[in-house]
Amino acid sequence: MQTLTPADVEHFLARGYVTIPGCFNHTFAQPLIDHAFERMGYAPDDPATWTEPIRYLDHAHKFLIKDLCPRAWGAICDVLGGEGRIDPTIHRMETIHFSSVESFKWSDAFIVNLRYGADEPWRPPAPDTARWHKDGSFFKHFLDSYEQALLVVLQWTDTPPKAGGTFVACDSYQRVARFLADHPEGVTPGACSHLIDQCQDFLELTGQTGDLTLLHPFTLHASSPNPTGRPRFMTNPPVALKAPLDFNREDPSDFSLVERAVLQALDVDRYDFRPTSPREWYGL
Ligand SMILES: [Fe+2]
Structure with a gap:
């Protein structure tokens, strides 16, 4: 481990995530947010111009993580077993729809939660929250899938409680692991979502601008309501x-x-996993 502490490691194993605070500051984030409002055609201070509750933007700028925040890159490498195991370009996926995905870079491909769910009373995360999912809509999921090896949540605006912070089921990754071990033939991307009914440890991912949270790739998560009137900017760099x-x-x-x-979720020291059907990428 070059960056994570023993306590970070224990926390990741217990609840499936670790947070590295302050990877960048407001001064870095604000011009990119201002530019994003231009790209959306929305006025930052006039909610009447925000015609959609949530927007998914493509990137306009990219940044080498190692240059922007060596600590963040160190943590990513720690969780994944070293830089040498990370695919820097994901060129194999360019033919699908992720031409902008580059593992070594962050970008301003923002998910902007402007007022998602604001027309209903705010409710904390629970199994009946809408849209629980495991990330990775473009490939068949196996226990050993490598296409999306980490769920990353990067906060670009301060995210206090009840302000659109991602909902997370911390005890979902163990259940997903056991489910995928039982299905060596692979499953479709949405096949894991029903496991949310077995989860009890829910988290609302609040934080400050520049906070980075690295979550186990099997973690079920969902958008959360943002009735604050303050847009919440985040990215999910895969x-x-x-x-x-x-x-x-x-x-x-x-x-x-x-x-x-x-391995801990499966309660074994090692596991000889072998897919029993071919890997597939959807959309090819
Ligand atoms: Fe997601």
């Missing part, structure tokens, strides 16, 4: 690996934190 997760490494000290978490 990270891909060069090779599938490996739960049967010769040297146990080579297991990444993501792999260790899965």
Whole structure:
């Protein structure tokens, strides 16, 4: 571990995430947010111009994570077992719809929660919250899938409680791990969502501008209502690996934190996972 502390590691294994605060500040974020409002055609101080409750923007700028915040890059590498395992370009996916995905970079491809769910009373995360999902809509999901090896939530605006912070089911990754172990034939992207009914440890991901949260890629999560009138900007920069997760490494000290978490969920020291059907990318 070059960045994460033993306490960070324990927290990731227990609740499936770790937060690295202050990866950048308001001075860095604000011009990009101002530009995003221009791109959306919305006036920042006039909600009447915000015609959609939530917007998904493409990138206009990219930043090498290592240059912007070496601490953040160090944490990402710690969780995934080292920089050498991360696919820097994901060029294989450019033919689908992720031409802008680059594991080594962050961008201003914002998800802007302007007033999602604002017409109903705010409710805390629960199994009946809408849209619980596991990320990765473009590939068949296996226990060892590598296409989206980390769920990353990067806060670009201060996100106090009840202001659109991502809802997270912290105890979902263990249930998803067991489900995927039981389905070596692979499952469609939406097939894991029903496991939310077994979850009890819910979190509203609040934070400050520049806070980075790295979550286990199996974590179920959902958009949350934002009735505050203050747009919440975040990004979900995906990270891909060069090779599938490996739960049967010769040297146990080579297991990444993501792999260790899965082994812990399965209650085994190692696991010889082998897909029984071909990997598939949807949209090819
Ligand atoms: Fe998501």
